[in-house]
Amino acid sequence: MPSTPKLLLLTTNDSHWVWLNEVCADKFLVVKESGNFQSVAQRVNLVAPQLGIVDFTAQADFDPQTVVDQLRTIEPRLPILALGRKSTAEMVMIALRSGARDFIDIEASHADAINTFSHVLERSEAPVKQQEGHAIVVLGARAGVGATTFSVNLAAQLKKQTGVETLMLDFGLPVGDGLIHLPCDEKQGSMDFVECVRNLRRFDSNLARTAFRRNADSGVALLSLPRNVSDLREISSQDALKFLNLIKSFFGNVVVDLCGFSNNDFVANLLYTADTIVMMTDQCVPKVVSCSELMKALNDRGVTPDRINLLVNQYDPALALSAASIASKLNAKRFFTLPSRRSSLISAVNLGKVLSLADPRDPYSKGIESLATELGLLGQAAPVSLLDKIKQWRKA
Numbered sequence: 189m190p191s192t193p194k195l196l197l198l199t200t201n202d203s204h205w206v207w208l209n210e211v212c213a214d215k216f217l218v219v220k221e222s223g224n225f226q227s228v229a230q231r232v233n234l235v236a237p238q239l240g241i242v243d244f245t246a247q248a249d250f251d252p253q254t255v256v257d258q259l260r261t262i263e264p265r266l267p268i269l270a271l272g273r274k275s276t277a278e279m280v281m282i283a284l285r286s287g288a289r290d291f292i293d294i295e296a297s298h299a300d301a302i303n304t305f306s307h308v309l310e311r312s313e314a315p316v317k318q319q320e321g322h323a324i325v326v327l328g329a330r331a332g333v334g335a336t337t338f339s340v341n342l343a344a345q346l347k348k349q350t351g352v353e354t355l356m357l358d359f360g361l362p363v364g365d366g367l368i369h370l371p372c373d374e375k376q377g378s379m380d381f382v383e384c385v386r387n388l389r390r391f392d393s394n395l396a397r398t399a400f401r402r403n404a405d406s407g408v409a410l411l412s413l414p415r416n417v418s419d420l421r422e423i424s425s426q427d428a429l430k431f432l433n434l435i436k437s438f439f440g441n442v443v444v445d446l447c448g449f450s451n452n453d454f455v456a457n458l459l460y461t462a463d464t465i466v467m468m469t470d471q472c473v474p475k476v477v478s479c480s481e482l483m484k485a486l487n488d489r490g491v492t493p494d495r496i497n498l499l500v501n502q503y504d505p506a507l508a509l510s511a512a513s514i515a516s517k518l519n520a521k522r523f524f525t526l527p528s529r530r531s532s533l534i535s536a537v538n539l540g541k542v543l544s545l546a547d548p549r550d551p552y553s554k555g556i557e558s559l560a561t562e563l564g565l566l567g568q569a570a571p572v573s574l575l576d577k578i579k580q581w582r583k584a
Contacts (some may be wrong), residue, residue, distance in 0.1 A: 194219055194235055198228065198255045202390055204294060205272060208241070211298045216305070217430065219437050220392045222550040226392050229262045231387040235437040237266065238309060240487070241292065244272040244283045253286040257310065259525035261569055267308045301329055315355055319323055321436035324565065327455070328447030329478035333468045334501040335447030336360050338526070340369040341544040341556050344406040348545065349566050352440030355400065357381070361448035363459065371540045372401035372409050372467045380414040385423045386429045396438040409439070425454050432463055437531055456489035467520070471509045493519040497563065502528035516553040524562065526555045
């Protein structure tokens with residue numbers, strides 16, 4: 189399912205960001221930026237917004253005409269709208285003279301703003317290509333199949349091989365295992381997932397740089413669930429999913445460890461916008477049965493087996509249950525294997541290291557790299573057509 193079309197709002201006024209989020213609801217995702225030319229350029233290149241919106245109301249240290257010029261320099265094809273009050277005639281005149289295609293009145297109705305977005309998008313001559321981050325979701329029906337170990341090693345490999353910003357979402361159980369595999373400085377940003385979702389309306393590039401812990405060796409950023417999992421009840425699934433979609437505009441790769449996550453409705457909703465799905469099991473019949481039950485539950489919610497890549501971990505060809513037979517039982521179209529390297533993996537963790545980085549020639553490390561190559565994770569994802577997104581939105 190294509191991701192939500194994005195608007196890039198340039199402003200230092202948080203209340204205007206909140207207003208625009210209320211206007212757009214689920215039709216658009218609003219990404220806020222208020223930084224200098226370099227940060228604006230980075231955001232445009234990664235987010236690839238469908239519309240740029242510049243706030244023309246009075247703001248300290250913010251020159252909207254200069255910002256419009258910056259946007260036109262960075263991406264000449266990007267349609268730019270001005271945000272402000274039409275009751276101030278001079279503001280409207282300055283905005284249109286600066287190059288804005290139209291004017292959004294923050295004192296008008298939400299419907300008027302949506303109609304203006306629609307009209308400008310349909311008149312756009314050349315769509316801006318979508319280049320958002322790539323989300324890889326790792327599933328496992330039971331704890332103990334090696335999903336966290338795999339997620340950590342995959343994230344480290346992607347960061348090393350591609351050089352792009354990489355985030356691991358440590359949502360597996362037990363809570364906080366990702367921090368054991370990816371030790372981070374406690375003085376760094378320590379927001380958990382619930383805190384980030386609570387701050388959804390103010391999440392910009394500055395917060396993205398400071399909110400997450402980072403592993404010094406790999407450079408991978410890490411976000412975990414709260415220690416008290418019951419805190420998840422304080423946020424809505426809609427806001428949680430909106431945040432997960434938003435975070436792809438700040439990181440080129442997002443690896444999500446969801447092994448053991450019990451809310452299948454939330455998992456299915458997240459998988460709708462995932463770019464790659466990996467389901468993990470090993471050659472143990474009870475775990476294969478649990479895996480089959482999870483795949484059936486997801487299929488009932490619209491996530492078909494053809495979207496899921498099966499990964500058989502700790503694989504031993506001598507065992508009776510082969511990877512091919514497991515894939516056949518689960519109706520998986522593609523399957524991969526990783527060798528059993530228990531001693532090497534435990535030694536790396538005990539030393540505070542990631543095996544993929546500590547020993548790239550280890551069979552497990554080579555297996556991770558081969559899988560990432562086969563899944564196309566080491567190259568660029570194909571862009572999604574803006575026209576397809578507009579058609580989908582118009583039908584909603």
